[in-house]
Amino acid sequence: MSFKGTPQNQVDRDFFQRELDSFLPDRIYDAHCHLWRESCVAWAIPGGPPDVGLSEYRALIDQIHTGRPTNALFIPFSASMQDENLSAANAWVGEHTAPDPANRGIFFIKPQDDPEWVRQQVQQLGLHGLKCYHTMSGVDPTWEADIQAYLPEALIKVADEEGWVITLHMVKSRSVADPANIACIKHYCQTYPNMTLILAHSARGFQPSHNLEGLPHLVGLDNLYFDTSANCEPIAHQSIMRIIGHDKLMYGSDLPVSHLRGRSLSAGDSFLWLYEQSPVWGEKHTRIDPVLAGLEHLRSLKWACWSERLTDNQIEDIFWNNAARLLNV
Secondary structure, three states: OOEEOOOOOHHHHHHHHHHHOOOOOOOEEEEEEEOEOHHHOOEEOOOOOOOEOHHHHHHHHHHHHOOOOEEEEEEOOOOOOOHHHHHHHHHHHHHHHOOOOOOEEOEEOOOOOOHHHHHHHHHHHOOOEEEOOHHHOOOOOHHHOOHHHHOOHHHHHHHHHHOOEEEEOOOOOOHHHOHHHHHHHHHHHHHOOOOEEEEHHHHHOOOHHHHHHHHHHHOOOOOEEEEOOOOOOHHHHHHHHHHHHHHHEEOOOOOOHHHOEEEEEEEOOEEEEEEOOOOOOOOOOOOOOOOEHHHHHHHHHHHHHHHOOOOHHHHHHHHHHHHHHHOOO
16 A cells, blocks of 8 residues: 555644534544554655554544544554564554553454464454455455455454454455455355454445445344445445444544545546545636545545434444444443
8 A cells, every 4th residue: 555645734624623523523433543663554644653553643633533532443554464564563553552441453464374373363462353455365456356365264263253353345346236245245244143344444335336236235234334434425324324224334534544635536337536646626717625535534424424314322323332332342
């Protein structure tokens, strides 16, 4: 993953006051965000710290949440499959999860990992589940990998035995509408009811039509949850609220993606990202100042909650209660 973020500016602060301050609840559980060591990743936030642990996370996320106390499910990341980098990334998350008993962390796996070794590592680090990623699949291109190629059933079985959560960023061009993805998710959730599968990025519904097509096939899976991370399309979130239920949806910032400037945008049967450097911000009659993607993401959630006529209590569910209940906070 390559990444070039930008710090908060006055445009962001004005946007927050105008669009979000009256919407966000008083406390937030961030169910998808990253901590990292500079040596393990290929990104940086200009002007930000090279290594991001608990205190750095709190300072950075306050640029998105502005004064709201925040706890989190921390996710490690490594740009490399080298064991030393993965070990360092996982140890870093364990170290910075431990000081606050309301925080949780998960363990970055490779599909080749021995399940018993994974069990021991997660327990030793005091973590609460697993994180898989398609770049570890060995499939070319990785964006078309089957879920089983980077999240094998043997590791699902361990998660079931331990009652862990698993955060899954599924791939394939049609995401949750892909028949192979649907079949795998149903098999894992039905066969292993004691683990919880979290579909990241609102089921990777950056093209919301995929959610509208695929989610009806996943109704009734009690151990299937979703985090909203970095998805800027309101209907992606609405589809989960309406088809599955708002009580299975959890907010996630996806720091450091939250500190990109721009947004995701559905197009055709896919999606794209508009970045600060994309040549689209000065077209026609006006100049648009792009804001942090984390703020665009929060506005998409506001619009989704408004469209679905959620109550204040239901909005608090998405921003705190659902994650707190799932993670035993």
